[in-house]
Amino acid sequence: MTKKPRNIGHISKGNGFTLIELVVVIVILGILAATAAPKFIDLTGDANESVLNSLAGTMKSSGQLVYTKSIIQGLHTEATGEVDLDGDGATDIATKYGYPNAHRSEGIINGLDISEDDWTWSGNGSNNVFYITTATLGGRTGLYVNRSHISDTNCYITYVGATALGESTVVEVINTGC
Template sequence: MKTQSLKSLPMNKQAGFTLVELIIVIVILGILAVTAAPRFLNLQGDANASTLEGLQGSIRSGMNIVNGKSIIASDHKKATATVTVDTGDAVNTVYGYPAATQAAFEAFLDVSFAADDSADFNIVEIAADKKVIIFPNSYVQTDLCRIEYTEASDANAGTPPVSVETPTIDTYLTGC
């Protein structure tokens, strides 16, 4: 019988990761999670921005419907008038477009802006600027996450003929 020395015996190699390699992988995954997670977790800001864009579209559509009803009623050149929308609500108009008031917006959008947090949006009237500001209830009116509607005006400042400047709708989304 032949004896073999220990050197000539085949060695079983074990395959696997060392503890150092596992720690390095965990550290790399941790760095990726820290840098990528905030981008994916900031969904509320993206949702507020998308909702404001949708609301802006609703305001434009409703504003054009009110203007169409004003033209039919021949009130589109008047400084103040009222039209009735499909819900039966009266909308105060300025040169054929909705006035910059909470009541007008609630009527032509068929929504309710509550003073508490029960509504999704808040609305603030700025009478001196003939403007309303609409913003999500988790923000304040000065945040850059809002819609500003400035009502229509007469470019000729009351001298005939009336030259209507359409309302402006400015949407700010950088602060959402």
């Protein structure tokens, strides 16, 4: 029996992909990329929400620190007070039952280390609710007294000051528009 010589360099049918198979795979990958890419490209909403959650945590911590300082200074039972945070004899933050009040320029804002260029904040008429959002969302930087510019974004924080002895403050992140 004679052996057939091997044909080296010959590609048999059935190896590799046809052009139509490659085109189908590329089209499927394109469709997947088109549907998945927007989820990864526009992360602005997630970033805004994360920034607000971080600031809300800072507000809660700041409120607790001011309350502790008001206990030390014997002001935690007073309906209104003024706490000296750094011991220099000057009032640093206005309080209500020991917690920072919600006044837009004398309360919780003074317990936060934030830049006016990055934030827009406001209070309501009776100064018992404080609103804050990013300057980008609020359309302004620094103090702005019309809270509708903040609440209309649906991406902001509300800070409600203590309303009675023994009650704490309430910090809430509204993130339906982030």
